[in-house]
Amino acid sequence: ALQVHSLQELRRSASLATKVFVQRDYSDGTTCQFQTKFPPELESRIERHLFEETVKTLNGFYAEAEKIGGSSYLEGCLACTTAYFIFLCMETHYEKVLKKISKYIQEQNEKIYAPRGLL
Amino acid sequence: FLCRCRYLAVQLSPAIPVFAAVLFLFAMATLLRTSFSDPGVIPRALPDEAAFIEMEIEATNGTVPQGQRPPPRIKNFQINNQIVKLKYCYTCKIFRPPRASHCSICDNCVERFDHHCPWVGNCVGKRNYRYFYLFILSLSLLTIYIFTFNIVYVALSCSWSLTFLTVLEVLICFFTLWSVVGLTGFHTFLVALNQTTNEDIKGSWTGKNRVQNPYSHGNVVKNCCEVLCGPLPPSVLDRRGILQQEEST
Numbered sequence: 001a002l003q004v005h006s007l008q009e010l011r012r013s014a015s016l017a018t019k020v021f022v023q024r025d026y027s028d029g030t031t032c033q034f035q036t037k038f039p040p041e042l043e044s045r046i047e048r049h050l051f052e053e054t055v056k057t058l059n060g061f062y063a064e065a066e067k068i069g070g071s072s073y074l075e076g077c078l079a080c081t082t083a084y085f086i087f088l089c090m091e092t093h094y095e096k097v098l099k100k101i102s103k104y105i106q107e108q109n110e111k112i113y114a115p116r117g118l119l
Numbered sequence: 120f121l122c123r124c125r126y127l128a129v130q131l132s133p134a135i136p137v138f139a140a141v142l143f144l145f146a147m148a149t150l151l152r153t154s155f156s157d158p159g160v161i162p163r164a165l166p167d168e169a170a171f172i173e174m175e176i177e178a179t180n181g182t183v184p185q186g187q188r189p190p191p192r193i194k195n196f197q198i199n200n201q202i203v204k205l206k207y208c209y210t211c212k213i214f215r216p217p218r219a220s221h222c223s224i225c226d227n228c229v230e231r232f233d234h235h236c237p238w239v240g241n242c243v244g245k246r247n248y249r250y251f252y253l254f255i256l257s258l259s260l261l262t263i264y265i266f267t268f269n270i271v272y273v274a275l276s277c278s279w280s281l282t283f284l285t286v287l288e289v290l291i292c293f294f295t296l297w298s299v300v301g302l303t304g305f306h307t308f309l310v311a312l313n314q315t316t317n318e319d320i321k322g323s324w325t326g327k328n329r330v331q332n333p334y335s336h337g338n339v340v341k342n343c344c345e346v347l348c349g350p351l352p353p354s355v356l357d358r359r360g361i362l363q364q365e366e367s368t
Contacts, residue, residue, distance in 0.1 A: 019167045026205070030217055030231065030334070032352070068349050076348030080253070083148055094350045 022055065032062040046116055054108050058101065065097035135268060142261045149254035150239065157354040158244030159230035161211065161219060169212035218334070220317055234316040243316075246354065249347045252306055259296070259303045266292040313342040 020042060025035040036055045038048050072093055079086050164172065205214045208221050211228045215221070220232035222242045231245035243251045269289055309319060313335040336342055 019171070021168055021171050024216065026217055066350055066352075068345050072350050073344055073348045075350075076249075080249075080348075083145070084152065092351060094352055098353065 025059075031066050033059045042118070045118055046113070050112055054112070057104065061097055061101045061104065065094045065101075139261070139264060139268075142257055142264060146254060146257040146261055149250050149257060153236075153239050153243070153247050153250040153254050154241050156241075156247045156250065158232075158242040158248075159246040159352075160225070160242075160244075160355075161213060161216070161228040161230060162355060163210075164212040172207075172212065172214070218315060218318070231315060232317050246351060252310065252347065255299060255303045255306060259299045262292060262296045262299055266296055310343050310346045311339045313346060 018041070020039045022034050022039070023037075025033040027033075034055050036052045036059075038051055042051065075093060205217065207213070208215050208228050210221060210226065213228065215228055216230060218231045219228050221228045222232065222235050224235045225242050227242075229242045229244035231248070233243040233248055233251075235242045236251065239251065239254075241247070266289070269285070269292060273285065273289075306316075309316065336345065
């Protein structure tokens with residue numbers, strides 16, 4: 001609980017700081033991917049490989065969310081036949097992966113970015 | 120058609136009006152879903168992000184002298200070995216993703232923009248295209264169904280003293296059929312090729328010197344599956360946020 005509290009405090013002070021934006025990478029089509037290009041502003045703040053690893057893992061998660069396979073077809077067809085009422089009971093594959101992504105981001109923030117003052 | 124129901128139910132089968140009701144309810148449900156769901160609107164850039172992007176653009180192009188309209192901002196990207204230009208949207212202050220377009224009626228950039236449908240009262244884009252397709256499909260099936268059974272009724276009842284209403288109904292059905300089935304056929308063609316109406320109108324992927332559609336998988340079944348049954352990304356619109364006082368730039 002102490003860790004979360006300090007994370008929230010850091011977040012409040014972060015709104016006054018400069019922001020660095022990671023741009024989208026469209027080389028693979030319209031899928032949601034981010035550029036692993038290292039922003040020059042972070043040059044002295046964090047190791048290059050850590051940042052690249054974070055972005056690569058996130059890209060992997062997003063690719064998994066948008067993966068078109070047998071299970072996603074089944075989910076789509078089942079949803080259609082139940083007039084999409086099934087989504088009142090269960091969440092879509094995409095939402096499940098999004099939850100994983102936010103957990104991963106929280107974890108990365110706590111372990112890597114917050115200690116370097118990069119929240 | 121409602122008047123014919125009782126006759127048809129008695130003469131042929133009670134399942135006929137029941138099926139028509141089911142189709143009608145399905146069409147209504149998909150219509151409401153298309154109208155009220157977010158088509159994939161890309162929210163405006165936050166002031167920080169807009170400033171960051173402007174800085175990047177100025178760094179690449181150099182500052183433009185006062186009074187001159189800056190040239191359209193384009194970034195080139197490669198997708199599957201083809202160059203795709205990304206345009207900068209002045210209203211939304213973002214670089215539009217490929218296949219996105221700005222709708223002047225909704226005043227928003229929409230992902231995988233298909234068209235703005237006045238009948239539905241909403242843009243048709245990535246997130247509601249499948250509902251839109253199901254809507255026109257069910258509507259055309261319903262129209263064909265009603266048209267057929269109108270003819271059946273006329274044939275069965277053998278009454279050649281056709282009332283004005285019956286003739287009117289048949290005529291309306293026929294013209295609706297023509298337009299709705301035509302539209303459904305057109306969209307089926309687009310789905311099979313994984314194209315949007317916008318791309319088709321502009322002729323982005325057709326013509327002699329143009330590149331082929333990089334988003335098509337080449338296989339009709341795969342394209343259909345991706346468009347209609349693929350995963351649905353959640354909405355990125357902040358519906359519940361309170362609008363901050365806009366600072367004048």
